[in-house]
Amino acid sequence: MTETLPYAEVIGDPIAHSKSPIIHNFWLKKLGIKANYQTFRVKPDELADYISDRRDDPNWQGCNVTIPHKLAVMDHVSDPGDVRASIGAMNTIARNDSGDLFGTNTDAGGFFAPIADVPLSGQDVIVVGAGGAAQAVLFALSRIKVGSVTIINRNVLKASALLARFGLKGQALEHGSTLPPARLLVNASALGMKGQDELTIDLDGQPDDAIIYDLVYVPLKTKLLRAAESRGLDTIDGLTMLIGQAAVAFEIFFGQAPPLEHDVELRKLLVI
Template sequence: MTSSDAALDWQALPARTAPYAEVIGDPISHSKSPLIHNFWIEKLGLDAHYRAAHVTPDTLAAYVAARSADPHWRGANVTIPHKVAVTELVADPGNVGQSIGAMNTLFRGEDGSIAGTNTDAAGFVSPLLAAGWEGTSAAIVGSGGAARAMLFGLKQIGVTDFTIIARNALKAMGLLSQIGVKGRVIGFDAPLPPVALLANASPMGMKGHDAYAPDLSPLPKDAVVYDAVYAPLETPLLAAADAAGLAVVDGLEMLVGQAAAAFAIFFGVEAPREHDDELWALLTA
């Protein structure tokens, strides 16, 4: 745990007396979610706040219990490594635990209890749809919560040919089965298949993690390379794809897309996306 994460320990954060939401994870100090949500809060003039909270796996259940008793808490975005584990701790009105198997957004349900949903899937596919991408094959790196959302989202937009690149083949095959798609699992030492989309759903390439830098030559020239990592914004994977002349999508696209959906859940108002150019400038400064 870094000193920055220690300073954000959820148990030591000050109590709030106005509506607030937060992002939880381990690590968490790198998160850009507070910048995004507080930017929108300021633009809308809301009496609210958004912050980062460091939650370790062994305190996740205690966090959920504590926030359920806090009347000012409006919700939380959930990041690595809690997206799967949290499904066992909260209500699931949309049945995303069964359909996706991961939650990235917590909120207070109608009965006052904490419930969960997933905005990652929509956030992931939105830039692909905006760019007019119509591929039918994809390779996804990783088999965690982000990979589950990617598979689910791609299934919804017509992708039928899936490859998962993972170290744990059994876990990855179980993921394909749970999402209800056909595909194959390969290891990191296997050549990439000639897919229309390569998407990194793992923390590889993030600051403090090993890079993911495969040989991209098997990909067709019109393939898209998409990296959910946004710290750094240009990962080794995206740098290699750009050098190879492939289209790229960076992690900010997915981050802002899923954040906008979560913002509406937390605060009951749509995120002011008309200020995206200004927000992007802040995020990439």
């Protein structure tokens, strides 16, 4: 009889581009855990059925959630950490000791980890996007008391509402607007991702110490990061946050901390 292994997965639409299986399966192998991690495409109108099906599968340990489900999934699971009121988006679903499904968010911690040593208190920031990833970013920024935050988004009203929600001062601008100088610029949108529209931003007005942080990781070297490097600006790529948030989720799914001492080897696999 074939052994049925515990498993976790990442859901989204599209999802084939996801590198999460490489990360989690790498850690599972290093730790000798008999389990697997896979992608599973879930269209928006299939989300409720997906959650219902997995709820009854004892081998399912949970899932990571990506575009476009980070907001909608909150209607289908419990929220013990009050993520809806704080970050406003979930990226991780798991099963508690009673067997019930709950949601949380590991994006905020994953985003903040690589900039934890940067003195951003009182510094101005630009954030592109107003979806689930952007909300995790704004939540993190609100906790470190940054200065003015400029959100770039097609829907300016939605972006303005997010500033108010997270208690941030700043402004919302449409794409193509002239940007103010900022210490940190974050692309938290899907723009620039393979299969999506390009993100075009003029970085000429940014200071020489600006950090350009793109959460997109397919392609790893986005148009935004290439433009930043041509100016000699410091950059952070999307793999950094991806690995950071995955580490928190891995421990939730499989009960052990991932072996982060192998990060150099892991990154080599992720850029192939």
